[in-house]
Amino acid sequence: MSIEVRVPTLGESVTEATVATWFKKPGDAVAIDEMLCELETDKVTVEVPAPAAGVLGEIVAAEGETVGVDALLATLTEGEGAGTAPAEAKDAPAAAPAGGASVDVMVPTLGESVSEASVSTWFKKVGDTVAQDEMLCELETDKVSVEVPSPAAGVLTEILAPEGSTVEAAGKLGVIASGKGAAAPAPAPAAAPDAAPAAPASGKDVADAPSARKLMAEKGISSDQVTGSGRDGRVMKEDVLKALTQPAAKPAAPAAPRPPVPAEDAAREERIKMTRLRQTIARRLKDAQNTAAILTTYNEVDMTEAMAMRSQYKDEFEKRHGVRLGFMSFFTKACVAALKEVPEVNAEIDGDEIVYKNFVHMGIAAGTPQGLVVPVIRDADRMSFAEIEAAIAEKGKRARDGKLSMAEMQGGTFTISNGGVYGSLMSSPILNPPQSGILGMHKIQQRPMVVNGQIVARPMMYLALSYDHRVVDGKGAVTFLVKVKEALEDPRRLLMDL
Known part of the structure; x- marks a missing residue:
């Protein structure tokens, strides 16, 4: 069954918006209420959730396009197995049995204005059998720890974000082969101790809002000079206006280097990275x-x-x-x-x-x-x-x-x-x-x-x-x-x- 994804009500007297970012691409599997795209009006940013679970079909309004209220944004094929299989499924381990399903373990909602977290602990390793809602890992934000439960029963087949890596909101943490017959695969390289941690989600690879880019071009400033308040650090129009009205901040004085430590003392020291909370x-x-x-x-x-x-x-x-x-x-x-x-x-x-x-x-x-x-x-x-x-x-x-x-x-x-x-x-x-x-x-x-x-x-x-x-x-x-x-x-x- 094909479902239309349309522009929601944008607010009183607001008749149009710009498509800022698509978080999904055609063929991606989406859950109900999962964020599909982000629209930008003159004053606010509006996230558009999926009206049903299924597979994203055609994207009608591309990034940068202006759309009116109730305009068609995309189509969605309802049902878990509908349409094209998600791109992630192509890389799923061969050990997943016929009839089973590959379920993504995603970063849960972290809280208002929180766009990233650090993976502090994995309670399970690749190949472990897990029950639905069993705790898989723990994330740490600036203020709180967030436990991530298993979305389904099965076998943990991939860990995509090792301990110590930084993940963005709605990012992918791992993959579970669901179903009673899910076979336990050999541990994947991602779980090896020397695996390279995932690249930090700095937000620099996320496009700034179109109106912000236009205003920065007019004023001759770069996004490096503006602190973004949008999703994942995206620069919004109001951020550019704020940067233009505030005096340039003086660069912070570099921290004094640590004095040399005798080798015998250094050998007895222990270095531990500060937690995000600390x-x-x-x-x-x-x-x-x-x-x-x-x-x-x-x-x-x-x-x-x-x-x-x-x-x-x-x-x-x-x-x-x-x-x-x-x-x-x-x-x-x-x-x-x-x-x-x-x-x-x-x-x-x-x-x-x-x-x-x-x-x-x-x-x-x-x-x-x-x-x-x-x-x-x-x-x-x-x-x-x-x-x-x-x-x-x-x-x-x-x-x-x-x-x-x-x-x-x-x-x-x-x-x-x-x-x-x-x-x-x-x-x-x-x-x-x-x-x-x-x-x-x-x-x-x-x-x-x-x-x-x-x-x-x-x-x-x-x-x-x-x-x-x-x-x-x-x-x-x-x-x-x-x-x-x-x-x-x-x-x-x-x-x-x-």
């Missing part, structure tokens, strides 16, 4: 220091009342709500109250404007074996103690297991970092851009304090608020920290919204 953490922390005017103010809080309230109600709390009562809910509630009092700490800079947030999406920094991540508790200002504790426990577990999605780590307006769980007594946290504030919690320690003229031992904690001095003045920062201190030293204030 590289991203390093870059973002340095960007924060280079961009924001970071200043830190300190205070200390007597945790006596908060600890007494937690001790009194923790058993009943857990019995009723099914979650443990910790201190993070106290601190989250205290910060929410303080952010209402000092809203600039919950704001961010956007160009020459300050954006004030009338909501609190609380980031809770969590250490994992892969590095520091900050899952976001959305609308924390509307949540109860129990809801906050449940959300923190659930997201903390998913963070440690590497299961967090990109969306769960975006959109935070303020962050809490608890170095006290590791024994830290005092630190100056670094901002999580574009946020303007981050609270550092520390170890609770018995210290001598003067109370009503008497020296007594009290459980004390140092608090640190790092803030962007471009947005937050010193008075606002100190006021915020005092509000947090007051709320924790008398938790009843939280119940009365004081």
Whole structure:
């Protein structure tokens, strides 16, 4: 059955678009909702998914052509075995049995604006039998790890992206010979230790948008001078306009070379390539220091009342709500109250404007074996103690297991970092851009304090608020920290919204 692929609705008052890129060619097998091509209008990029599973037939509108709404783009022959076999099938191992099928293992959706990932681990090797949905490999993006399940039961016949290689979104990872009788082939050369890794998906082989190429030609600039925001780094028209209005960035000073190391020391060193997550953490922390005017103010809080309230109600709390009562809910509630009092700490800079947030999406920094991540508790200002504790426990577990999605780590307006769980007594946290504030919690320690003229031992904690001095003045920062201190030293204030 032949199905037409047509131009979707492009938006109000938009009547035509340019075919920017075809991701498939005639004869390729496609899955339902798999991206076939990309259209470009004056303002946005529109991806066109396959309306059904089958084989791509004729491409009617080639790259660079202008098409109207509902115009015919291509035809699709519905059904898994319809039409011409995919080009990849010609190279399928001869060991695949008659009646079996060759199934491609593809890179899954990586998240908004994420165009590539690194292959960190293959759990299977060529020749291994796999069950449907069994984990084949793990990919690592800038922020999260993504497990790739087997799309079918059978035998892994090819590994096209070895460990350490970089793959693009919707790229091909391997091939499975599906079917009960699938024979296990001899290991393919791709799995050999000395196999050359796949070329990184730099996006340089992807054509820039036609309107972008035209504008660059008119202005006399090259694509190397423009940072692309489109799929796989494709340069869009708005990227060219942005490059033209921004001053040229000064080239970064080269990193100082490492001093020579004695041979006996070098022999005992171990070099391990930084993971993408660690590289991203390093870059973002340095960007924060280079961009924001970071200043830190300190205070200390007597945790006596908060600890007494937690001790009194923790058993009943857990019995009723099914979650443990910790201190993070106290601190989250205290910060929410303080952010209402000092809203600039919950704001961010956007160009020459300050954006004030009338909501609190609380980031809770969590250490994992892969590095520091900050899952976001959305609308924390509307949540109860129990809801906050449940959300923190659930997201903390998913963070440690590497299961967090990109969306769960975006959109935070303020962050809490608890170095006290590791024994830290005092630190100056670094901002999580574009946020303007981050609270550092520390170890609770018995210290001598003067109370009503008497020296007594009290459980004390140092608090640190790092803030962007471009947005937050010193008075606002100190006021915020005092509000947090007051709320924790008398938790009843939280119940009365004081």
